[in-house]
Amino acid sequence: MSGSEAFDVVVVGSGAAGAMSALRAAELGLSVLIVEKAHKFGGTSAASGGVIWVPNHQLVPSDDSREKAFEYLDDLLTGDINRSRLEAYVDRGPEMVRFMKDVGIDIIPSAWPDYYTDKKGARADRSLICSTFDGRELGDWFPLMREQYSRFKVLNRYSMDVMEFFAMSTRGPGWINTFLNMVQRYWLDGGTRAISKRDRRFTQGAALMGQVYKRVFDRGVALRLETKLEELIVEGGKVAGVTVSNFGRRYDIKANHGVILAAGGFEWNQELRDRFFQVPGLTRHSSSPEDANRGEGLIAGMKVGAATEHTEAGWWIPTMHTPMPNASNFEEIHQAAFDVGRPHSVAVNRLGLRFVDEATGYDAFGKAMVEDQLKTGANTPCWLVFDATFRKKFTAGGVMPTLIMPDSKIPVDWWDHYIFRADTLDALAAKIHVPAEQLKKTVANMNTYAQTGVDPEFGRGSNPYDQMFGDANVKPNPCLGPIDNAPYYAVAINCGDLGTKGGLKCDEHARVVDEAGQPIPNLYAAGNQSGAPFGNWYPGAGATIGPAMVFGFIAAGDIAARTGNQTKSKTGAALAGA
Numbered sequence: 192m193s194g195s196e197a198f199d200v201v202v203v204g205s206g207a208a209g210a211m212s213a214l215r216a217a218e219l220g221l222s223v224l225i226v227e228k229a230h231k232f233g234g235t236s237a238a239s240g241g242v243i244w245v246p247n248h249q250l251v252p253s254d255d256s257r258e259k260a261f262e263y264l265d266d267l268l269t270g271d272i273n274r275s276r277l278e279a280y281v282d283r284g285p286e287m288v289r290f291m292k293d294v295g296i297d298i299i300p301s302a303w304p305d306y307y308t309d310k311k312g313a314r315a316d317r318s319l320i321c322s323t324f325d326g327r328e329l330g331d332w333f334p335l336m337r338e339q340y341s342r343f344k345v346l347n348r349y350s351m352d353v354m355e356f357f358a359m360s361t362r363g364p365g366w367i368n369t370f371l372n373m374v375q376r377y378w379l380d381g382g383t384r385a386i387s388k389r390d391r392r393f394t395q396g397a398a399l400m401g402q403v404y405k406r407v408f409d410r411g412v413a414l415r416l417e418t419k420l421e422e423l424i425v426e427g428g429k430v431a432g433v434t435v436s437n438f439g440r441r442y443d444i445k446a447n448h449g450v451i452l453a454a455g456g457f458e459w460n461q462e463l464r465d466r467f468f469q470v471p472g473l474t475r476h477s478s479s480p481e482d483a484n485r486g487e488g489l490i491a492g493m494k495v496g497a498a499t500e501h502t503e504a505g506w507w508i509p510t511m512h513t514p515m516p517n518a519s520n521f522e523e524i525h526q527a528a529f530d531v532g533r534p535h536s537v538a539v540n541r542l543g544l545r546f547v548d549e550a551t552g553y554d555a556f557g558k559a560m561v562e563d564q565l566k567t568g569a570n571t572p573c574w575l576v577f578d579a580t581f582r583k584k585f586t587a588g589g590v591m592p593t594l595i596m597p598d599s600k601i602p603v604d605w606w607d608h609y610i611f612r613a614d615t616l617d618a619l620a621a622k623i624h625v626p627a628e629q630l631k632k633t634v635a636n637m638n639t640y641a642q643t644g645v646d647p648e649f650g651r652g653s654n655p656y657d658q659m660f661g662d663a664n665v666k667p668n669p670c671l672g673p674i675d676n677a678p679y680y681a682v683a684i685n686c687g688d689l690g691t692k693g694g695l696k697c698d699e700h701a702r703v704v705d706e707a708g709q710p711i712p713n714l715y716a717a718g719n720q721s722g723a724p725f726g727n728w729y730p731g732a733g734a735t736i737g738p739a740m741v742f743g744f745i746a747a748g749d750i751a752a753r754t755g756n757q758t759k760s761k762t763g764a765a766l767a768g769a
């Protein structure tokens with residue numbers, strides 16, 4: 192590697208984990224390069240909801256505490272959990288949040304109930320978001336940040352924040368004005384329209400990544416797009432750099448003090464899915480950006496002796512597919528997490544049986560699909576069955592409510608492939624090959640539950656999380672409405688994902704360890720590149736980006752501490768890990 196260019200730290204991957212690693216390392220005085228394989232930066236994180244779960248975040252006065260955080264986590268988490276890593280996450284999370292505030296990132300609380308409201312210590316104030324950000328502040332980088340998932344924009348154009356998302360998706364009070372304001376703001380912005388179709392108002396994941404990258408670029412961090420990690424370079428028993436490729440040109444980059452692998456999960460690698468997952472599913476069921484995260488950092492780490500953990504599952508989310516407009520042979524993935532729990536619908540496996548509280552958190556829904564598939568072999572995919580009342584009010588993946596997309600506007604080639612319709616449940620059951628008697632029995636049960644307001648099988652709509660996605664006009668239970676208004680419809684539900692939960696095994700300092708538990712010198716990992724501190728659990732909204740950023744922060748602090756010449760960050764916060 193002699194003659195190669197050198198940086199103190201090389202970060203692989205430009206998502207939330209990579210961005211926070213880079214920001215913290217630069218703040219601590221280290222020279223940093225981020226290499227990003229894609230043609231756009233920001234990863235899944237920029238396309239996400241941008242919610243960050245940090246228990247006891249201390250951003251505003253609250254009676255949450257370390258003890259209460261562990262009360263919840265201890266009641267929830269099962270399986271092989273590394274206690275020191277979990278403690279590092281809970282203990283260092285508030286420090287990372289303070290650091291974000293200190294560098295000027297506008298981070299604010301967002302009222303999401305923890306995903307398991309029945310567990311001890313569950314609360315509704317542990318999720319954080321960033322306020323909207325003017326993307327033009329990124330200068331020439333503005334059009335190069337990865338765009339948001341189409342469902343997170345109105346008509347795939349106008350960006351919306353979380354409150355606007357709720358107002359629009361439930362057509363809550365004032366939603367028409369909200370929409371008109373968006374349209375007006377966008378079209379009055381002639382300067383931006385001359386550059387790009389993109390809305391300069393960055394919201395959700397784009398707001399988070401915009402705010403972080405503004406500070407990353409201000410601190411002189413270099414970012415190279417279309418630059419893919421090929422392998423790690425080991426010299427003298429230490430990771431000394433990376434070999435990357437750019438349009439086929441391979442070259443080496445030296446990392447004086449550390450390489451932080453933050454190249455996401457392996458959800459787009461079918462071979463790794465088949466090898467690791469209990470129920471592999473298909474790469475195209477994933478809702479992370481197509482073909483970006485193929486586990487290349489994981490493979491590179493394993494080649495230099497790294498151990499792995501928690502690779503058996505994804506961060507699950509039900510997805511539905513529709514043909515992509517104006518593109519042959521492509522399907523568009525639609526997350527259906529909030530559709531499947533709406534009233535006037537039921538999710539059934541291919542035997543016509545329910546298997547879950549449909550309004551539960553999306554990861555729990557996916558886990559239930561996996562468990563039911565292992566038990567019955569008749570799930571993945573399963574079906575969302577609904578009636579004309581649901582159809583009128585709610586989305587089913589890419590199928591918009593009739594107000595926007597009446598049946599007459601559904602493309603003719605979608606019928607009986609992506610969406611099925613029949614005048615009776617018998618006829619619908621025949622079309623989707625589900626036993627009619629069982630389907631009718633399941634629907635009859637749901638209609639009884641809609642009357643009583645109680646779902647004795649799975650408790651649908653019985654807790655604050657479920658109710659958030661119900662319909663307040665439906666009584667007595669906002670998640671249970673009769674399924675009795677013909678015609679009836681069905682759309683297939685795939686066990687999709689937001690990324691993968693497992694990866695390189697790391698310790699509490701975010702150092703990658705080998706099979707003997709020993710750190711591999713100079714090698715760190717964060718985000719979906721590493722095993723989640725929660726194992727196969729998703730405790731609350733933001734529980735993937737939260738650890739991604741906290742362990743990126745920890746990794747950078749550990750590297751800076753090892754260099755021995757850093758004692759204070761420029762913001763005056765005590766040096767992490769020192």
Ligand SMILES: Cc1cc2nc3c(=O)[nH]c(=O)nc-3n(C[C@H](O)[C@H](O)[C@H](O)COP(=O)(O)OP(=O)(O)OC[C@H]3O[C@@H](n4cnc5c(N)ncnc54)[C@H](O)[C@@H]3O)c2cc1C
Pocket residue numbers: 203204205206207208209226227228229232233234235236237238239240241242243244340418419420421453454455456478479480483484485486487488506526688689690717718719720732733734735736737739
């Ligand atoms: C629509 C959607 C909404 C979501 N909302 C939320 C939310 O609100 N809160 C939450 O916690 N989670 C959310 N998630 C999940 C979350 O976005 C991801 O788990 C998280 O962003 C992963 O962060 P990361 O930094 O590990 O990886 P990523 O953000 O995926 O970044 C990894 C980067 O590494 C790059 N890369 C891959 N291989 C290489 C290579 N060989 N060389 C160089 N670069 C490489 C990729 O191109 C990518 O840019 C959402 C996911 C989706 C799809």
